[in-house]
Amino acid sequence: MKVAVVGSGVAGLAATWALNEYSDHEVHLYEADKRPGGHANTVPFSYESKGGSRQTVKVDTGFIVLNPSTYPNFLRFLKLHPSVEILPTEMTFSVTRDSGKFEWAGNNLATLFCQPWRVLDRNMWRMIYDILRFNAEARRLVSKWNKQNTDAWEDYSIGEYLEWGSYSDAFRDNYLIPMTAAIWSTPPDKCALDFPARTLIQFMHNHHLLQLTGKPSWLTFKDGSHAYVNAILSKLPSSQLHLSAVVRSISTGSRIILTTEDGREESYDRVVMACHSDAVLSILKAGGNIQPKEEEILGMFKWNKNEAVLHSDPKLMPRSNIAWSCWNYLTYSTVDRHGERRANVDQVSLTYGMNALQHISKKNVGPVLVTLNPPFEPDPTTVRGRWKYDHPILDGAAIRAQNMMSSIQGTRGITYAGAYLNFGFHEDGFTSGLIAVRDLGCQKA
Incomplete structure (x- = not known):
């Protein structure tokens, strides 16, 4: 059969790899951008060496790290491609509010109290107490869910869960919301108000975020995440890779x-829609025969647009040097009409410390930073590039849509793949790509 895969992000790459290497089908991969890979975007970062010559290091700006315990399919793929080298890395977290007026980092006790006067701050101690309480209660809930087939907390948001448990504002605003917003690159207000409590708790348990000790090390790519993209595409005939090829419509019939977009038409036996749901919806609508259920389900997913800026401006890191972490959440407070200071929940801002994450020498190269949605512009002389990335908003509607997807999968010869169909991470996208082509004889993949 002749199969088209639309979208060269991780889901499309997984489907293409499985079809190209584990079936006799002819697979064609379409990508609207001139660059394949989606969030796997590795770019050069140039610097002046001590000898005065220009040198470069490779830096990831989208997909940066993976967890060895929760990326089984992606790691199995990497083991089949030993040329794509991975290294252990750290995964530390900090929060900076109001340009350093409030800061903490979870590396150790010294970084937790990087502002020594916080030892006398009741809100700080209440936050710590609530972290321990939340982790313990969440572990108990997960254990209960695993033992019993119950839908407890299925329909409640994390905001409602926190209210039920009388968790403090300090815990909510300075720990859980920043961590949730950072993990999913989603505005904090959407996390706090809409994120399903059970989904979040189960995810935190799976990723060892409910424990303070015994956490597994994370992994990163020695030569950047684009190494795995190249490993897949190097085996695909160049005539079957269509870059800068915007798919305008898909219509179904006997074929x-x-x-x-340039008016070219091709006929296929099957199509894997591995682009974002809003793009899928637009393409199917343009085809003229979208089904009501397809339109309903795909329309339930929402997306958040983020900008990633590669730079070396330390003002977008914690003010306290000892608080510098791999993930550094940046936020600001606002004053309401009653004069009370409130947490700013309008935008997620996060700086990735790439020196620690990807083993880039700070001494030789200087600070290498990627900031998602900078709250203020970095020094323009330090900026090396900007990229747009969309992330799914996993609210209650999205979870319901995920549960309904099976009713449209495979109908009209179209299957759907993407990280948005699960937790929104690279493993989810890779796995969904494999599942999308499983019935085409790619079970060995």
Whole structure:
């Protein structure tokens, strides 16, 4: 059969890899951008060496780390491609509010109290107490869910869960919301108000975020995440890779007709839609015969647009040097009409410390930073590039849509793949790509 895969992010790459290497089908991969890979975007960072010559290091700006305990399929793929080298890395977290007026980092006791006067701060101690209480209660809930087939907390948001447990504002605003917003690159207000409590708790348990000790090390790529993209595409005939090819419409009948923006038409036996749900919806609508259930389910997913800026401006890191971490959440307070200071929950801002994450020498290269949605512009002389990345908003509607996807998968010869169909991470995208082509004889993949 002739199969089209639309979208060269991780889901599309997984589907393409499985079809190309584990089946006799002819697979064609379409990508709207001139660059394949989606969030796997490795770029050069140039610097002047001590000898005065220009040198470069490779830096990831989207997909940076993976967890050895929760990326089984992706790691199995990497083991089949030993040329794609991975290294252990750290995963530390800090919060900075109001340009350093409030800061903490979870590396150790010294960084937790990087502002020594916080030892006398009741809110700080209440936050610590609530972290321990939340972790313990969440572990008990997960154990209960694993033993019993119960839908407890299925329909409650994390905001409602926190209210039920009488958790403090300090815990909510300076720990859980920053961590949740950072993990999913989603505005904090959407995390606090809409994120399903059970989904979040189960995710935190799976990723060992409910324990303070015994956490597994994380992994990163020695030569950048684009190494795995190249490993897949190097085996695909160049005539079957279509870059800068915007798919305008897909219509179905005896064959599936795929039309690109330049007016070219190709017919296929099957199509894997591995782009974001809003793009899928637009393409199917343009085809003229989208089904009501397809439109309903795909329309339930929402997306958040983020900008990643590669730079070396330390003002977008914690003010206290000992608080510098791999993930550094930046936020600001606002004053309401009653004059009370409130947490700013409008935007997620996060700086990734790439020196620690990807083993880049700070002494030789200087600070290498990637900031998601900078709260203020970094020094323009330090900026090396900007990229746009969309992330799924996993609210209650998205979880319901995920549970409904099976009713449209495979109908009209179209299957759907993407990280948005689960937790939104690279492993989820990779696994969904494999599942999308499983019935095409790719079970060995």
